[in-house]
Amino acid sequence: MKGVIFLEFLALVEDKFGLDVADDIIESSTLESNAAYTSVGTYPFSEMVSLVTSLSERSGVSIPDLLQVYGEHLLGRFVARYPVHFEGVDSTFELLEKLDNTIHVEVLKLYPEAELPRFNPNRVAPHVLEMNYRSDKPLTMLAYGLIAGCAGHFGENIDIEMDDRSDEAQTNVTFTLTKVAA
Ligand code: HEM
Structure with a gap:
């Protein structure tokens, strides 16, 4: 999955839930990339699944609603x-x-x-x-x-x-x- 999709996701998380939550979900996800995304890079889709799942657990908002x-x-x-x-x-x-x-x-x-x-x-x-x-x-x-x-x-x-x-x-x-x- 392209980095632009990850970058925009993390920007939204920061904006809506704050920097702390964005940092927390990165910490608690399994990320080969260490979240060092660039817009043109390509990263495993499993990292997006991991980030969205962590955000859902952290925020109590369901995965479909977050998506x-x-x-x-x-x-x-x-x-x-x-x-x-x-x-x-x-x-x-x-x-x-x-x-x-x-x-x-x-x-x-x-x-x-x-x-x-x-x-x-x-x-x-x-x-x-x-x-x-x-x-x-x-x-x-x-x-x-x-x-x-x-x-x-x-x-x-x-x-x-x-x-x-x-x-x-x-x-x-x-x-x-x-x-x-x-
Ligand atoms: C200018 C408009 C758009 C651009 C530049 C764009 C670009 C992209 C890019 C870069 C990806 C990521 C592909 C990857 O990571 O490998 C993507 C995925 C996707 N796009 Fe678009 N898109 C546009 C409009 C739309 C619209 C209007 C829809 C509405 C239905 C849509 C539906 C999707 C979906 C659902 C995915 C996720 C991949 C999947 O479902 O397999 N896109 N798009």
């Missing part, structure tokens, strides 16, 4: 770090429809070792977008948070439903997004 909050925050950080992907885009559906075939493609050019999920968007009606999310990582609620973050960014009211068909080997969730009149 969702982190996803919402991360979208805002992507806007700041990679503004080019948001230029000329006016809606959540437009952005999500570019995710697999443009945004994550560009991410892969920038970071060839990135391990990206697939979303497969399908506009089933003008105000309904279905996205089947597949990944080898259990990050459904991160995806949920990123989608909710998009809706927040564009000031849209979007209802998000999930049909979870995941098993041990693969995450497989269909998100049905319905744009609700403001």
